[in-house]
Each structure stands twice: as C-alpha cells, then as structure tokens.
Amino acid sequence: MEFGEALRTATRPLNVLIEIIVFFILYVLFNWLVYPRYFSPLRNLPGPPLENTILGHFGAIIKSGGSTLQMGWVKEYGGVVRSVGPLGKERLLMLRPEALHKILVSDWMDYPKPNFLRKILGLVAGYGLLAVTGNEHRQMRKAMNPAFSLPNLMAQTDMYFDAINTLVGVLKAQIARAPEPSKGKVFPMYEWMSKITLDVICATGFGYYPNSLLNPDDELTDAYDDLIGLQSGLNLAKFSGVVALPGMARFLTSETGYKFRNLWKVVPGLASVSTFIDSLYRLRRVSRKMLAEKLADSAVNVDDFSAKKDIMSLLVRARNGETKDGYKLSDEALVDQVLTFLGAGHETTASGLSWSLWLLATHPEVQQRLRDEVAPIFAETDRPEYRVLKDLTMLDCVVMESLRVLPPVPMTVREATKSDWIAGVYVPKGTLFQIPLRVVNTWEETWGPDADQFRPERWLDLPSTYNPTFSMMSFIAGPKACIGRTMGISEMKAVLAAMVANFEFAPSYEGQIAHPTAAITMKPADNMPLLVTLVRK
Numbered sequence: 001m002e003f004g005e006a007l008r009t010a011t012r013p014l015n016v017l018i019e020i021i022v023f024f025i026l027y028v029l030f031n032w033l034v035y036p037r038y039f040s041p042l043r044n045l046p047g048p049p050l051e052n053t054i055l056g057h058f059g060a061i062i063k064s065g066g067s068t069l070q071m072g073w074v075k076e077y078g079g080v081v082r083s084v085g086p087l088g089k090e091r092l093l094m095l096r097p098e099a100l101h102k103i104l105v106s107d108w109m110d111y112p113k114p115n116f117l118r119k120i121l122g123l124v125a126g127y128g129l130l131a132v133t134g135n136e137h138r139q140m141r142k143a144m145n146p147a148f149s150l151p152n153l154m155a156q157t158d159m160y161f162d163a164i165n166t167l168v169g170v171l172k173a174q175i176a177r178a179p180e181p182s183k184g185k186v187f188p189m190y191e192w193m194s195k196i197t198l199d200v201i202c203a204t205g206f207g208y209y210p211n212s213l214l215n216p217d218d219e220l221t222d223a224y225d226d227l228i229g230l231q232s233g234l235n236l237a238k239f240s241g242v243v244a245l246p247g248m249a250r251f252l253t254s255e256t257g258y259k260f261r262n263l264w265k266v267v268p269g270l271a272s273v274s275t276f277i278d279s280l281y282r283l284r285r286v287s288r289k290m291l292a293e294k295l296a297d298s299a300v301n302v303d304d305f306s307a308k309k310d311i312m313s314l315l316v317r318a319r320n321g322e323t324k325d326g327y328k329l330s331d332e333a334l335v336d337q338v339l340t341f342l343g344a345g346h347e348t349t350a351s352g353l354s355w356s357l358w359l360l361a362t363h364p365e366v367q368q369r370l371r372d373e374v375a376p377i378f379a380e381t382d383r384p385e386y387r388v389l390k391d392l393t394m395l396d397c398v399v400m401e402s403l404r405v406l407p408p409v410p411m412t413v414r415e416a417t418k419s420d421w422i423a424g425v426y427v428p429k430g431t432l433f434q435i436p437l438r439v440v441n442t443w444e445e446t447w448g449p450d451a452d453q454f455r456p457e458r459w460l461d462l463p464s465t466y467n468p469t470f471s472m473m474s475f476i477a478g479p480k481a482c483i484g485r486t487m488g489i490s491e492m493k494a495v496l497a498a499m500v501a502n503f504e505f506a507p508s509y510e511g512q513i514a515h516p517t518a519a520i521t522m523k524p525a526d527n528m529p530l531l532v533t534l535v536r537k
C-alpha cells in the first residue's frame with residue numbers, strides 16, 4: 001500500500017467524526033439562528049421582540065413568574081402570540097376556544113406533554129396519570145375514574161374534618177398564647193395550608209395518617225417536604241437537562257442511583273440532584289409499605305360499608321375484579337399513583353387555599369359576606385356534610401373566583417407531534433404550546449375590562465362570552481383534565497368555610513403584596529403571612 005493511501009485509510013474515521021461534528025454544529029446553528037427568523041411558517045405571527053438570542057424569552061418568563069408576562073403579551077398582541085425559547089425553539093400561545101378544543105380535546109393524542117416534561121413528571125409524580133399519554137393513559141384513566149366518583153367523594157368529606165378541626169384547634173391555641181390574644185397572631189398561612197392538604201390527601205388518597213399538623217417527624221412528610229422544597233424554575237431547568245441524558249431518568253430512581261446519590265454533591269450546580277434522589281427513594285419506600293398493607297387488607301372480605309374508602313384501597317379492590325379490556329394496574333403503577341396524587345393533589349389545593357385566604361384578607365367585605373353565610377352552619381356542627389357545603393352560593397363564588405384569578409397551575413405545555421392547521425394558523429411539527437391557564441382565565445375578551453379583579457359575584461351573572469369549558473381553565477380540559485377537580489373544589493370549600501367561620505384574616509403588615517412564584521404550581525414566595533384573629537370561641 002502506498003504511503004498516501006495508508007494515510008488516507010488511517011485518517012478516514014477521524015474525517016468522518018469531524019464531518020459529523022461540523023454537520024451537527026451547522027444543524028444547531030440553522031435551527032437556532034436561521035430557521036425561526038427566515039423560514040418558519042410561524043415567523044410573522046405577532047409576538048414580543050427577541051431580547052436574548054440564546055435564551056429567547058425563557059429568562060424573562062421565569063423571572064416574571066405566574067404567567068404575568070404572558071398576560072401582558074395577550075393584551076398587546078391578541079389571542080395568538082409567538083415567542084421563542086432557548087436556542088430558537090418556537091412557542092405558541094393560543095387562547096381561542098377552537099384552538100384549545102383541537103389541542104386539548106379533539107386531537108389531544110397528537111398534542112401530548114413534551115418528552116422533557118413527561119420525564120420530569122414521571123420522576124417526581126411517578127409514571128401515573130399525569131405523565132402517561134395515548135392509549136396507556138386512556139386505560140389507566142378508565143381504571144381510576146370510579147374511585148373519583150361523586151358517591152366516593154361524598155363519603156370522604158367527613159375525613160376532611162379530622163384534619164380541619166385539628167388545624168382550628170392548633171390556631172386557636174397559638175392565638176390564646178399570643179402576647180395580646182384579642183389582637184390575633186401572624187401565621188405563615190401557606191405552610192399551614194400545605195400541612196392540612198397533605199393530611200387530607202394522605203387520608204383520602206391512601207388511608208395514611210401522617211398528622212403533619214402536629215407531627216413534623218413523619219417519614220412521608222419529611223421526604224415530601226424535601227422534595228417540594230426543590231421546586232423552582234431554575235431547578236426545573238436543571239433537572240430537565242439532567243433527565244434529557246439517555247437512561248438517566250431510570251438511573252436516578254434505581255438502587256445504584258440511590259447508592260451513588262452523594263456523588264452529585266461534587267458536581268458544581270447539581271448538588272440538589274442528590275436531595276432529589278434521596279427524597280424520591282424515601283417516598284417510594286413509604287408508598288410500597290402502604291401498598292403492601294392495602295394488598296393484605298384486600299385479601300380480607302369486607303362488606304362495602306365497612307371497607308376503607310381511600311382512593312388506593314378502592315383501586316386495589318377494583319383491580320381484584322374483572323376488567324373487560326384486560327387492563328390492570330400493576331403493583332408498580334399503584335405505587336406511582338401515590339406519587340401522582342401527592343404531586344397533583346397536594347400543592348395545588350394548598351396553593352388554591354392560600355390564594356383564596358389572601359384574596360379574602362384583601363377584600364374584607366367579601367370575607368364578611370362569606371362569614372355571614374357559613375357561620376350559622378358551623379354554629380350547628382363542626383362537620384357539615386358535602387351537600388350542605390355544595391349548596392352555599394357565596395362559598396361557591398369565592399372558590400371559583402379565586403381559582404380563576406390565581407390558579408394553582410398557571411400554565412402547562414403541549415407539543416405538536418404533527419404539522420396541522422389550528423384555528424387558521426399552520427403549526428409545524430415540534431412547535432411547543434404554552435397552554436396559558438391563568439391568561440385564559442383573565443382574558444378581557446371573555447371576562448370584560450375588570451377581568452383580573454377578584455369579584456366573586458360575577459359567577460352569578462356570567463358574561464355572554466363565557467364558554468363553560470374554555471373560559472375558566474384552572475383544571476384544564478379534555479381527556480387529560482384534572483381527575484381530582486371535584487375533590488379539590490370540595491376540599492377547598494370545607495377548609496375555607498371552617499377557617500372563615502372561626503377566624504378573621506387580614507394582611508400582616510401595611511402595604512403587603514403577594515409574590516407568586518411558579519415552577520409547575522404557583523405558590524406564594526413568602527409563605528403568605530396573614531394576621532389571624534378569633535371570631536368564634
């Protein structure tokens with residue numbers, strides 16, 4: 001072989017590697033800098049000017065928190081807004097009911113949550129309903145729907161009052177010990193709402209009683225506190241990057257991942273991954289223990305009346321029965337549901353309650369009208385029934401209006417898995433949709449010029465532009481709408497009614513303003529300190 005030919009043969013693999021790298025760099029540069037500006041069919045849609053070439057609008061969105069930036073965009077640009085994410089990835093915000101109907105209802109399987117979010121949700125909230133899509137979702141949802149039926153929820157209402165009456169007692173005792181009890185005491189209300197909703201979801205979801213209102217050392221409460229303490233826009237971005245690495249999501253939840261969790265502490269900026277792995281591991285350990293107890297329970301025959309009414313017990317019993325399509329929730333899927341219910345049903349309700357208390361504290365006349373409605377009921381009993389609470393007009397208006405103005409989940413995302421026309425706009429495959437729940441809820445075109453104001457009476461005289469599915473989207477819509485909607489609303493009603501019947505809430509200092517912070521749920525950044533005084537001994 002000649003020397004030249006030998007050299008060519010020896011360097012061929014290197015040349016191929018260089019060509020691949022150059023091609024990859026050109027591909028990234030084209031998609032980042034050229035395609036969105038000069039070729040994308042979305043490029044001429046209205047939207048804010050690009051201020052940061054690398055991050056697009058991502059940084060500004062994270063900084064603004066709770067979709068306030070997007071609320072401004074819609075005022076300026078209308079019901080279809082184009083923005084740009086990191087490295088030129090385009091995002092669309094579409095508010096019209098026909099667009100939302102296609103994305104969330106009629107063609108929902110073509111618009112799933114993007115992979116990065118499903119991976120994160122799968123880790124944090126288990127591969128349960130929140131994370132799965134397509135046919136798997138359809139079957140899982142069908143298996144779970146009966147556990148969320150109205151008769152089951154009605155049977156659970158009494159369980160709320162174990163936790164509610166404990167909280168009322170704790171607040172009363174602390175006020176009594178304050179230097180001047182008649183002047184009340186400041187409480188970080190988000191913290192207390194978080195404890196009570198954890199106790200309620202554990203009791204109603206799994207028949208588990210952490211009693212976090214009185215006991216801070218429970219295994220599940222402790223692990224879960226560590227996990228939700230990590231929730232921030234920055235951590236969401238970091239974890240999305242970590243789980244994007246092939247196989248990483250599985251590794252993080254494996255025994256080996258747990259064993260080597262402390263290694264993350266030496267990776268600059270990623271120490272929180274170690275806490276993340278540790279808290280998930282502990283949560284799964286408690287979940288498995290709970291499942292083992294349910295399985296043992298379900299082996300014993302009990303009549304329906306004396307059987308446990310928590311959702312997991314219902315799911316285990318339903319699994320033991322016949323299914324027409326042969327689908328059964330596996331043990332691991334049942335363990336995942338624990339994480340799903342915790343992830344989806346706890347912080348959402350806690351945030352909803354905290355925002356309601358804030359809105360009542362800053363609207364004392366509304367608070368008094370609500371007290372006038374609920375106080376006579378609590379004078380009779382401290383455990384009103386589901387139907388009694390359901391029929392209270394003012395309570396209903398306050399809860400719906402608070403969920404409208406300050407929804408616990410302000411925004412979610414979907415991705416187009418095919419190119420198609422949506423409400424007159426050609427949307428190419430791969431486009432990300434920001435589904436702007438808070439923006440839809442406060443859109444002036446639907447709700448009028450006072451759309452972002454808290455005015456509960458508006459629910460008694462809804463505008464002609466109101467669409468029952470697509471004007472108030474706090475629980476989203478379509479086959480992936482919140483399965484816990486009725487549960488969340490009735491829990492909020494029970495807690496709020498008892499709080500307002502017993503206490504008066506006011507801002508804790510003059511000029512106090514609320515600071516919503518959002519990664520997935522929108523909660524108060526400062527734990528929402530409120531001045532609480534006693535109205536009922």
Ligand code: HEM
Pocket residue numbers: 129130131141205340341342344345346348349352407408409412413474475476479480481482483484485487488489
């Ligand atoms: C005020 C309280 C609540 C609010 C505002 C709320 C809101 C939402 C939203 C917006 C979604 C859709 C997320 C997305 O697709 O991106 C959702 C899904 C879900 N929620 Fe809720 N939620 C609440 C309470 C609950 C409760 C109490 C449970 C009970 C366990 C629950 C269980 C779920 C589940 C399992 C899903 C996934 C449904 C599916 O994909 O089929 N939620 N929720």
